[in-house]
Amino acid sequence: MTSYTEGLDRRQVGKLRAVLEERGFEFGEKPYAIYSAHKGKLNVTVYEKGPKVLVQGKETEDFVRFVLEPEVLGEAKLGYEEVNQPEMFAPHIGVDESGKGDFFGPLVIAGVYVDGGIARRLLDAGVTDSKRIKSAAKIRMLAEQIRGVRGLEWEVISVGPERYNEMYGSFGNLNRLLAWGHARVIETLAGRRPDCPRALSDQFARVEVLQRALKAKGVEIKLEQRTKAESDVAVAAASILARERFVGWIDKASEAGGVELPLGASSAVVEAGRAVVARHGREGLAKVAKLHFRTRQEVLGEVEKDGEGLDS
Numbered sequence: 001m002t003s004y005t006e007g008l009d010r011r012q013v014g015k016l017r018a019v020l021e022e023r024g025f026e027f028g029e030k031p032y033a034i035y036s037a038h039k040g041k042l043n044v045t046v047y048e049k050g051p052k053v054l055v056q057g058k059e060t061e062d063f064v065r066f067v068l069e070p071e072v073l074g075e076a077k078l079g080y081e082e083v084n085q086p087e088m089f090a091p092h093i094g095v096d097e098s099g100k101g102d103f104f105g106p107l108v109i110a111g112v113y114v115d116g117g118i119a120r121r122l123l124d125a126g127v128t129d130s131k132r133i134k135s136a137a138k139i140r141m142l143a144e145q146i147r148g149v150r151g152l153e154w155e156v157i158s159v160g161p162e163r164y165n166e167m168y169g170s171f172g173n174l175n176r177l178l179a180w181g182h183a184r185v186i187e188t189l190a191g192r193r194p195d196c197p198r199a200l201s202d203q204f205a206r207v208e209v210l211q212r213a214l215k216a217k218g219v220e221i222k223l224e225q226r227t228k229a230e231s232d233v234a235v236a237a238a239s240i241l242a243r244e245r246f247v248g249w250i251d252k253a254s255e256a257g258g259v260e261l262p263l264g265a266s267s268a269v270v271e272a273g274r275a276v277v278a279r280h281g282r283e284g285l286a287k288v289a290k291l292h293f294r295t296r297q298e299v300l301g302e303v304e305k306d307g308e309g310l311d312s
């Protein structure tokens with residue numbers, strides 16, 4: 001293990017700093033961090049968002065087991081996941097998506113089937129929510145490891161922008177389109193593992209939307225939806241497979257079209273959209289972007305009276 005992340009409360013943030021100071025860690029600054037410290041090849045950074053601690057380096061496991069858990073967290077978690085989270089080791093399917101909030105690129109939905117042995121191997125490989133992984137190279141490396149785990153079943157579907165724009169027009173609602181994709185992935189994996197009793201996904205704004213989509217496909221499986229579902233290793237693995245496919249599409253489209261396509265929906269995305277239109281016209285934009293985003297109006301310079309007609 002060379003990387004570990006855990007949420008902290010404010011008291012633990014201060015306690016960890018005192019522990020690091022006592023052990024002679026050298027402190028420095030990092031963007032979005034409350035503090036960051038290192039000693040030898042071990043790095044410990046506490047980020048504002050959460051807050052949460054990220055431990056990295058060859059001595060990560062020893063630091064977590066013998067310092068972080070007993071002196072800061074006050075409980076043993078590492079290696080005790082089977083005891084603390086038994087449901088994560090029961091057979092189930094985890095589903096997640098990538099690209100939902102990005103103006104450019106496809107909507108990608110992935111699913112992974114795990115049982116107890118598979119879940120342990122994924123945890124030991126360092127599988128975690130893809131949003132915590134900043135390196136595209138690490139995403140690709142973990143995705144390859146995930147696909148190589150014996151007994152694991154996986155499925156990825158990618159809805160490219162042109163098809164996405166057509167389907168969004170038909171569904172008229174992103175939640176329904178997402179539910180269709182989730183249901184299709186669950187249907188495929190449940191077909192391969194008909195003994196699987198449960199599927200888990202992040203919670204939809206309206207929980208019944210995904211339930212209806214599964215019912216329409218005749219899939220009989222217990223469905224669980226919850227916030228922060230990516231804390232489950234099956235969902236985390238699905239998020240990595242989805243992100244790998246999404247980032248790969250962005251890289252290929254950027255190279256093919258001669259315009260770097262940024263992620264998200266920022267001002268840099270607007271500028272890139274305008275560059276796409278300048279090179280390839282409005283038709284070219286429809287091949288790489290989700291047109292119901294408000295960003296489209298900014299790219300095309302469309303002004304709607306009193307905000308009418310602006311889609312989110």
